[in-house]
Amino acid sequence: MRSGTQQDDDGLFTATGEARAVALFRLVASFMAVVMLTFVLVEGWRIWRDYRHALTNAQDAVTNLARATAQHAEDAIRQVDAITAALAERVEGDGLTHLDRKRLHRVLRQQAEIMPQLHGLFVYDAQGYWLVTDKTSVPPNANNADRDYFVYHREHTSRDVHIGSVIKSRTTNELIIPISRRLDHPDGSFAGVLLGTIKVDWFVRYYGDFKIDDRGALVLAKRDGTILVRRPFSERVLGVSLASSEIFRHHLPYAEQGVVEAKAVTDGTQRIYGYQALSNYPLVAEAGLSRESIIEPWRHDMIKSVVVLLLLMVGLSAFAWVVLRQLRERIAIERALLQAHQTLRSLALTDSLTGLGNRRRLDGVLESELGRARRQDYPLALVMIDLDYFKRYNDRYGHPAGDQCLRRLGEVLQAALKRPADLAVRYGGEEFTLLLPDTDAEGAGAVVHEILHNLRRLALEHTDSPLGIVSVSAGIAIGYPARAVVSAGALIEAADAALYEAKHQGRDRVNLAPQVGEWQTP
Numbered sequence: 001m002r003s004g005t006q007q008d009d010d011g012l013f014t015a016t017g018e019a020r021a022v023a024l025f026r027l028v029a030s031f032m033a034v035v036m037l038t039f040v041l042v043e044g045w046r047i048w049r050d051y052r053h054a055l056t057n058a059q060d061a062v063t064n065l066a067r068a069t070a071q072h073a074e075d076a077i078r079q080v081d082a083i084t085a086a087l088a089e090r091v092e093g094d095g096l097t098h099l100d101r102k103r104l105h106r107v108l109r110q111q112a113e114i115m116p117q118l119h120g121l122f123v124y125d126a127q128g129y130w131l132v133t134d135k136t137s138v139p140p141n142a143n144n145a146d147r148d149y150f151v152y153h154r155e156h157t158s159r160d161v162h163i164g165s166v167i168k169s170r171t172t173n174e175l176i177i178p179i180s181r182r183l184d185h186p187d188g189s190f191a192g193v194l195l196g197t198i199k200v201d202w203f204v205r206y207y208g209d210f211k212i213d214d215r216g217a218l219v220l221a222k223r224d225g226t227i228l229v230r231r232p233f234s235e236r237v238l239g240v241s242l243a244s245s246e247i248f249r250h251h252l253p254y255a256e257q258g259v260v261e262a263k264a265v266t267d268g269t270q271r272i273y274g275y276q277a278l279s280n281y282p283l284v285a286e287a288g289l290s291r292e293s294i295i296e297p298w299r300h301d302m303i304k305s306v307v308v309l310l311l312l313m314v315g316l317s318a319f320a321w322v323v324l325r326q327l328r329e330r331i332a333i334e335r336a337l338l339q340a341h342q343t344l345r346s347l348a349l350t351d352s353l354t355g356l357g358n359r360r361r362l363d364g365v366l367e368s369e370l371g372r373a374r375r376q377d378y379p380l381a382l383v384m385i386d387l388d389y390f391k392r393y394n395d396r397y398g399h400p401a402g403d404q405c406l407r408r409l410g411e412v413l414q415a416a417l418k419r420p421a422d423l424a425v426r427y428g429g430e431e432f433t434l435l436l437p438d439t440d441a442e443g444a445g446a447v448v449h450e451i452l453h454n455l456r457r458l459a460l461e462h463t464d465s466p467l468g469i470v471s472v473s474a475g476i477a478i479g480y481p482a483r484a485v486v487s488a489g490a491l492i493e494a495a496d497a498a499l500y501e502a503k504h505q506g507r508d509r510v511n512l513a514p515q516v517g518e519w520q521t522p
Helices: 009-094 101-114 148-155 200-208 246-251 291-349 359-376 390-397 399-416 441-458 488-504
Strands: 118-125 130-133 175-184 190-199 217-222 227-231 257-263 270-277 283-290 380-387 423-428 431-437 472-479 510-512
Touching: 009 101, 009 118, 009 175, 009 190, 009 200, 009 217, 009 257, 009 270, 009 283, 009 291, 101 118, 101 130, 118 175, 148 175, 148 190, 175 200, 190 200, 200 227, 246 257, 246 270, 246 283, 270 291, 283 291, 291 359, 359 380, 359 423, 359 431, 359 488, 380 390, 380 399, 380 441, 380 488, 390 399, 399 423, 399 431, 399 441, 431 441, 441 472, 441 510, 472 488, 488 510
Parallel strands: 472 510
Antiparallel strands: 118 130, 118 190, 175 190, 217 227, 217 283, 257 270, 270 283, 380 431, 380 472, 423 431
C-alpha cells in the first residue's frame, strides 16, 4: 500500500464549494432543459389536438351538408314522383285516345305552379308526340322520341320512376333533370311517357345558400356517377362521370354514407367529402370542403403559437444563458480558489530551496502512515540524513554554494525514491528525512546506500572534509506499528540517535537503530 496526498479542512471546503457550484450548474441546466422541453411538448400536443379537432369538425360539417343536400333532393324528387304516379294512373285510366286535354292541361299547370322546382309536366304518345303539357302553347310537330328517357321507357317495361341525365329544354333552353314514367295500354303495350322536369337552377340556387369555402363542392349525381348538379356550377361538368372517383369505386359499394378524403375528379382539388346515398332513389349527394381551407386557419394559429413559443424559448434561453454564465463564473472562481489554496498548501508543505517536502509535510504524513502500517501489518522505515561538515562547507565556499549543495543533495534523495508513497523532506538546515512505508531494514539500507553511492559519484568538492568531497551520514529506524507501540516521536528520535551514532563512528556511513517501541505480548 502507498500513501496519498492528505487534504486539510480548508482544501476540502474549497473542493466542496466547487462541487456544489458544478452540481448547481448541472441542476439549473437540466431544469431549464426540462422546462423548455415541457413547453415544446405541451404546445406540440395542443397543436396536434387542434389539428385533429379541425379535421373532426370538417368531417362533421361535410356529413351534415351531405345529409341536407340528400334530403333536399329526395324531397324534391318525391314530389315529382308522387304527382307523376297520380297522373299516370289517371291518364292510363282514361286512355290516351279519350284524354280530356283541356282539363288535364289545367291540372298540369296547377301542379307546376305549386312545386317551384318544376320546369314542366308533359305527356307523350307512343311516337313521342306531345299530347298535353302545362305550357300555354305546344310547338307544332313537337316530338321527343329521340330523348334518352323516352328510348329507355320504350325499351323497358319497368313501371318505376326513371331519373335521367341533365338535358337542355327545347322550348326554354334551360338545363333540366327529367323524371319520367312509362305509360301502358290496357294490354300492357307501350303507350307513351309521362315526364316531369326539375330545373337544375333550382338546385344551384339552393346549394348557393350554404356557407362553404370557395374551393368547397356540393354534388348531386346518379348512382352510376353521372353528375346532375354541382357547386361551383359549371355547365361543362354536367354529365361528367364520377365512376372512377375514390367514393364511387371504393366506398359507395360498401357503405351508403361516409366520410372520405380524396382528390376531386373534376378539378383535382384535395377535399374531405361526406357522401350520402338517397334512400328511395338512385342518387348520391356529396359535400366536400377543401383540405386547404380546413388546414389554413389551423396553420395560421399554429404559426402564431410557434412564434410565441420561439419567443418564449429565446427568452428562457437568454435567462438560462445569464444564469449559467454566472454559475460558470462561480465555478471558475471556485477552481481558482482551489488552485490558489492548493498552491499555498503546496508552498506551506514544500521546502522552497530543495523542492522537497518540509517538516510540516512530514508531520502531516507520518501519523497517517503509522496508522496504515498498523492496520495492514507492514514495517515503516524512517531515515535521518545529515550533511557532513556542512558548517565548514559554508565557511569555505559561502552560503550560496551551501544552498546549491543542499539542492544537489535534494535531487539525489528524490532520485532514489522509486515509489509514490515514499517521501523525502528537508527536516531542517542540512538535515533531511526519508519516510519509506512498507520497507524493512534491508530495503531502507539499500535506498540509503544508493544515495551515498550517487552522492560520491557527484564528487562535490569539500576541501575541509577528510574525504575531500561532500558526504552524508544516515540513521535508520524501523517500526512495526502492528506488533509494537510505535509513536512518531519515538521513530524520529530513534533515527536521529542512529544518525549521531553514524557521525560518531566517522561519518559517510549509515547506522541502523535498535528496536523501536515497546513490543506487545501476543
